[in-house]
Structure formats: structure tokens, C-alpha cells
Amino acid sequence: MILVGLSEIKLANKEQSLRTIGLGSCVGAIIYDIDRTIAGMAHIMLPESKIAKPGSHFLLGKFADTAIPELVRLICSYDIPLTRLRSKMAGGAEMFNSSRLTMMGSIGQRNIQAIKEQLHRFDIPIIAEDVGGHSGRTIEFYTHSSILSIRTVNRDEKQI
Amino acid sequence: MSPNKSSFSEDLRLDILKEIGNIGAAHAATALSTLLNKRIDLKIPSAQVVPISEVNGPNRDNNVAATYTYIDCDIHGHFFMLFKEEHAEMLVSNMIPNTTIYDGGLGESAFCEIGNILCGSYISALSQFLNITIHQSPPILSIDIAAAILGEGLIELSMETDSVIVIETVLVDKTNHHQMNGEFVFLPTPDSMDLIFKLALGGE
Incomplete structure (x- = not known):
């Protein structure tokens, strides 16, 4: 099992799985080879890299518009054609119902939207998603089966 | 952690942060101990500069009841009080019998009030x-x-920033048969950290 931290991008081969802990408004985006040889996961925190402090260094996995292109690049570097790529995603919840956190409150939805736009750019179909709601998620993706397993605080583990 | 060029050594900075955690949490522990009328101990606080990618390790995959408080004015940051779900339940039912943190009413308010008092004593000690x-x-x-x-x-x-300062303190109620562990996590903004170091070390 490979742990994917906040704003990280990691790859897994067919014997491995990718896990990320406690997605709130963050989104775990997975791009995988339909032939199940390789998969990659990004723990995306924010929609657009233009909101980063100018000149600051950041991990490419932090923003949807840098994470998805990087994930695609990494996977394609193993000679996988774009047409073999598929995607699954989970997260983008609204953790706190509060007007004080309006900016934060909408981050989840904006993350989901931004990721979908990026996937669309590369023509990568979204096979399954578990997004929105008000609960955090811990997720694990198994390369060999393409199954994404999702745990939340008040629901049985779910597989998509 | 701070992007600014600073003459303060990393060790000194972390010592200051630990001391801040200590002062804040000692006040909060006293407040909780008064509230519950029992002795509450304090573990030595930790202050660490942690890459954002490493903050949420496998030890953070547990379910908790937490309050979130936003800190602003001279310094800015995020303050969390976290208890294991069952410990939060004990805390609330100790205060007001027959309430629960899930009731969306009195129990929830009581837990938030505990968060308010503890964060308040932590923050006022700091200020x-x-x-x-x-x-x-x-x-x-x-x-x-x-x-x-x-x-x-x-x-x-x-x-x-790509790394944050995490100041953590653990509260322990040993008088109870069940240990009750609570945790504070304070995440100040980078700008606030610079101000804190400056003030703690007596100006420029």
C-alpha cells in the first residue's frame, strides 16, 4: 500500500494500492490504465494554481490544473497511450456548514469542477465518482481490480 | 519554515513554539479541570515544522469529535480541539447528563462551549x-x-506554503478509569509565525 499525502502524486503498479487519508474538501483523483498495469493518485487541495502565492514553490499535486496534467504525463511516460486511461475520484465534501467559511465551503465543489475540466481536456472518461456531501473520506484504489474503496465516518465501506 | 531570512536558529524557534503550546495548554487544562472538577494532566507539547504532505498520517485516520475555531486580529490561524468520539461523549455527559454530541442541541452546544472555553484560555494566555x-x-x-x-x-x-507549523498538546484525565485524551492542534499562518518569533524574542 502506498500512502498519498496532501498535495502528493504517487503511482502504483499492478500489485500495489494507493491510499489517501481524510479527504475533506480535497479530492482524490485516480487515473489508471484500463489494462490494469499502472495507476496514479493525486490528493488535490485547490482548484487552480493561480491562487498560489506568486513565486512560491508548490507540489504539482496541490492544484487540479497542475495535478491532472502531471498525472497524465507520469503514466504516459510508461508508454501507455492516452486512449487507455480512465479515471475515478472521491472527495470534495463540504465539511463545515458555515457562512463564515464561505470560501472554504465552496472549495470542494470547485475542486471537483476543475478536475472534471482537466480530465475532459485529455478526453479521459470518468468511470465512477463519490463526491460532495458533508463527510470526510479515506480511500484506497487497487490497481489490479480498478476498485476504489471508500470509508466515511457514518457509512459502511463502499466500493466504486 | 518561514520563508523569511531569519537569524533565529530552528531549535530556538521550535523551543518558543513549544513554550507557547505549554502556556496555552496549561491554561486550557486548568479551565477544563475547573469545568469537570477533576485533575487534568498535560503532556509535554510538541511543535514541529511539517511538510503539508506529511501532516495527515495513518494516525489521523480515526474518528473524532472536534471543534474548529478561526483565529484572527494580530495573528491568524486555525485552532482545533479534538477528542475521540467516545471521550467527547463522556465529557459532554459529565457536564450535562443525558445529552450526546450527536443531538444537534444541548449536547452539541455543550461540546462547542468546551471548545470555546479551552480555545479561549489557550489564546488568551498566548495574547x-x-x-x-x-x-x-x-x-x-x-x-x-x-x-x-x-x-x-x-x-x-x-x-x-508547502509546510506548516503544528503545535500539538495532549490533555489526559487520569482520575477516570478510562483515560480521556484530548488534543489541541494550532496551525498559525506563516506571517503570524514571524510576528510571534519577533515578539517572543523582544523585537528586532
Whole structure:
């Protein structure tokens, strides 16, 4: 099992799985080879890299518009054609119902939207998603089966 | 952690942060001990500069009841009080019998009030120590995976930085048969950290 931290991008081969802990408004985006040889996961925190402090260094996995292109690049570097790529995603919840956190409150939805736009750019179909709601998620993706397993605080583990 | 060129050594900075955690949490522990009328111990606080990618490790995959408070005015940051779900239940039912943190009413309010008092004593100790003004928002309750709750504070900080300062303190109620462990996590913004170091070390 490979742990994917906040704003990280990691790859897994067919014997491995990718896990990320406690997605709130963050989104775990997975791009995988339909032939199940390789998969990659990004723990995306924010929609657009233009909101980063100018000149600051950041991990490419932090923003949807840098994470998805990087994930695609990494996977394609193993000679996988774009047409073999598929995607699954989970997260983008609204953790706190509060007007004080309006900016934060909408981050989840904006993350989901931004990721979908990026996937669309590369023509990568979204096979399954578990997004929105008000609960955090811990997720694990198994390369060999393409199954994404999702745990939340008040629901049985779910597989998509 | 701070992007600024600073003459203060990393060790000295972390020592200051630990001391801040200590002062804040000691006040909060006293407040909790008065509230519950029992002795509450304090573990030595930790202060660490942690890459954002490493804040939420496997130890944060547990379910907790937490309050989230936003700190602003002279310094800014995110303050979390986290208890294991069952410990939060004990805490609330100790205060007001027959209530629960899930009731959306009295029990929830009681837990938020505990968060308010503890965050308030932590923050007021800090503001006296540094002689600055700090405001706190009313606390919001969340019962969820610890990492997902902390993540909400980290998202905002992550716009500015790739690593954060995490000041953690653990409270322990030993008089009870069951240990009751509570935790404070304070995530100050990078700008606030610079101000804290400056003030703690007596100006420029």
C-alpha cells in the first residue's frame, strides 16, 4: 500500500494500492490504465494554481490544473497511450456548514469542477465518482481490480 | 519554515513554539479541570515544522469529535480541539447528563462551549504572553475523520506554503478509569509565525 499525502502524486503498479487519508474538501483523483498495469493518485487541495502565492514553490499535486496534467504525463511516460486511461475520484465534501467559511465551503465543489475540466481536456472518461456531501473520506484504489474503496465516518465501506 | 531570512536558529524557534503550546495548554487544562472538577494532566507539547504532505498520517485516520475555531486580529490561524468520539461523549455527559454530541442541541452546544472555553484560555494566555490582541470565531462542531477536519485548515495555509507549523498538546484525565485524551492542534499562518518569533524574542 502506498500512502498519498496532501498535495502528493504517487503511482502504483499492478500489485500495489494507493491510499489517501481524510479527504475533506480535497479530492482524490485516480487515473489508471484500463489494462490494469499502472495507476496514479493525486490528493488535490485547490482548484487552480493561480491562487498560489506568486513565486512560491508548490507540489504539482496541490492544484487540479497542475495535478491532472502531471498525472497524465507520469503514466504516459510508461508508454501507455492516452486512449487507455480512465479515471475515478472521491472527495470534495463540504465539511463545515458555515457562512463564515464561505470560501472554504465552496472549495470542494470547485475542486471537483476543475478536475472534471482537466480530465475532459485529455478526453479521459470518468468511470465512477463519490463526491460532495458533508463527510470526510479515506480511500484506497487497487490497481489490479480498478476498485476504489471508500470509508466515511457514518457509512459502511463502499466500493466504486 | 518561514520563508523569511531569519537569524533565529530552528531549535530556538521550535523551543518558543513549544513554550507557547505549554502556556496555552496549561491554561486550557486548568479551565477544563475547573469545568469537570477533576485533575487534568498535560503532556509535554510538541511543535514541529511539517511538510503539508506529511501532516495527515495513518494516525489521523480515526474518528473524532472536534471543534474548529478561526483565529484572527494580530495573528491568524486555525485552532482545533479534538477528542475521540467516545471521550467527547463522556465529557459532554459529565457536564450535562443525558445529552450526546450527536443531538444537534444541548449536547452539541455543550461540546462547542468546551471548545470555546479551552480555545479561549489557550489564546488568551498566548495574547498575554505576547501582548497582542487575538480574536476567536465561535467554534464549529465536526464529527469526522481527524485528517479530514484538519485538512480544512491546511487547505487555506497551503495557498501560501508547502509546510506548516503544528503545535500539538495532549490533555489526559487520569482520575477516570478510562483515560480521556484530548488534543489541541494550532496551525498559525506563516506571517503570524514571524510576528510571534519577533515578539517572543523582544523585537528586532
